[in-house]
Amino acid sequence: MKKIILCLMLAIFLSSCGYVTTKEQIQIPEVHKGTKGITMSFLQNMPPSELYENKYYEAGIKIQNAGAEDIRQGMLAIGVEEQQMIIEGENNKRFDLQGKSVFNPEGTQDILRFKIKPRALSPKIEHYPTEITATACYIYKTEATALICIDTDIAGTIKTKPCQTRTQTFSGGQGAPVSVVSVEPKMMLHEDPTKIQPEFYITLQNAGQGNAVIQEKVYDACSGKPLGTESWNTVELTARLSEQELHCRPEKIKLTKETRIVCTLNEGIEKTKGTYAAPLSIELSYGYMDRIVKNIEIKKITTKNI
């Protein structure tokens, strides 16, 4: 009895001294979360909002990969009103940026600099409003995975099942500007009566601030070159159920406000497999273009502002 009382007192003492601690949760960064690819901003005062004619300035653009995919050979082009401003050297630069990871939850960033010089203003024009633009073009991917319930008992003869086939929605994106919004699985009859054919209705959305463009023409998007039809808002999609590739229609998808496509497992699944959960992985490949604009004003150098 004395031992029990002693143990209780010791326990009270230790708890008051903080020896007994709660179990800490280790937060694992959600890399595949968010609707951003690249984020860009002009560095403060680079360039300043007021520039004087015939003076050199530097335009600095901070570029960060805020998505989950690594970027290789991305292009950043700056644009100015050529009749009023000169870009010294090339107007575009390439960049590589690693995406978010467990070890780098913010993604990597870089600063790209361009030298600019406003031209002399026409007589009597003392100030001239114009813009400087920065356009980033890069190849990106969206990866989404979901555990889907495959139910070969279409007729519903079995009462107790380990899972139920239902629509899965994904909120908050997958760490990329084009997102998979939902997946609706449907178990359909197969031409072979011993099988069923799963169909997946996948809804996509451009949740980023920029525009998706077909991968092959992504760098053209950053130039004045014509892209031709069917290039904008076009993404490619591949999907797998476990290790089996799904057949998706159409292969090149035009994004609208909410695009719905169908992927099917053409070879089907044996009914004998029963009801089980299987991983569905979706991969979207596309080029993406983001743009930022800064308003600037070119001023004439007068005795007043020297």
Place this chain on the structure above:
Amino acid sequence: MATDSNISKSRFEGLGMILLVGFVQVLDVFTRYKGGGISFYTWTLFFVVYAIIGLAFHRKYKDTKIIIACYFLAAIILPLLYTWIGQSYVLGGMLMIFNPVWIIYLLLFHQETYPKLSFLYIVFWIALLAFSYMPMVQDYAGTQGYEIPTVSPAIAISYMTDAVVRSWYSLTEAVSGLTETTIRETERSIRIASGDYYTGEVDKGAEKMLGVFLSALKAAQPKFYAGEPVTVYSTLKAETIAEPLNIKLKCTAEMQDTIKNADKIIPKKEFKVETLEESAIDCIFDNLNSGQYNFKLTADFTFSTRAYQRAYLIEKERLREYRRENIDPLEDFPNKNPSTVYTQGPIMIGIGQDITTQPVGIYAPASGITQGPTIGVTVDNVWLGKMTKLNNLILMTPKGITVTDINGINVEPTVCERLPDADAATCDDSIVNAYLLPQSELNKINKEKDIMAYTFRAHTKISDYNKLMGQDPISIKNFKATANYEYSYSTQRSIGVESPRE
């Protein structure tokens, strides 16, 4: 019944008589009572007219003695007394009360014909006397050289007459100005409605008010007399940047068909302004005859106005694709619809047509189409002066866009160094194509003495797509227009010159 009819008839005749004598006596006030040398013939005329009036009254009323007394008072004594005593004395002014002798006669001795007029007459004179005490009438008396304080109904009448005359001239001037403005605005509205007019906004951010400004013309003295120097003045303010401003001043006095130039313009007739000039301008006319003159100070100067219209160019097929996909290509641009901005001054330049709807689609060479955007330019006089001559009009397009014709006349680009110096200094042949308005168009415009709302259209082709679009998905470019012209700005005022002082 018959009696009432006779009374009415008598009153009607009496009213006609009183109006007639009243009119004659007003004429008398404006001739013999005005002072100065009155001719013998004028005196004789009034002797005769008053004699006729006296005889007419005598036939009707038979008041021989009273009529003779009235005749001598009206025809000789009162005007002579007024001349001797002079206008500057109270008594002289008071004499005016008794001046309408014939009216007083009728009111005093034949009240039966004018039952209420005697009362009205008394009220009128009391009101006039009270009005004579008012400060503005007293001030007016002072400006007319009367002794102060002077209380005189004559001065009050003179003040009122002067005020009516001044108001009349102001009204006619205002109506004339309004008519001109209305005609101009109507024509402008017609052109806008027909689409043949492109607008712009004046550069609001400019810190300086560029141009030549004249304040309202003023008289140096309250009253001018023939044979004495007449001075009218105004303030000239002129401001310019980049280009000197040459101003020529002209001062005239117009009366009917006669135009007289000022004998002196002080400090000078011509100004060359490099930045800012503010100066009082006095126009002196040494010898003007009496009469109502329209004095006018005119500043003639050469001026230039510049305008620019920014445009976002995008490859046409890409634009179609954007539109099909419901993408706004200018989503990130804060000012999606920049308007034409022109520098301050007397004229407005508007640049429009295909380059004002943003973004502007440009055909790529692969399309096989080389047609470029059509550019419309309007030059309009927005001040109240006159644009007398358009010396030249320059249109600048970004390199890669070539103007093929202006109003159907084929044109070729000119090199920057052939432009006026100020424009040549900031023009670069490697980035712009510069065009001068064809001489035949200039000749057509300059046939008009007051050039207003001239519009031309320039058709273009895409001569170098890569140069035009560069490496940008959206190419920001501008189209510029410069007008060099001569302008005439005036200020005017109607002022009377009195008969010479004795």
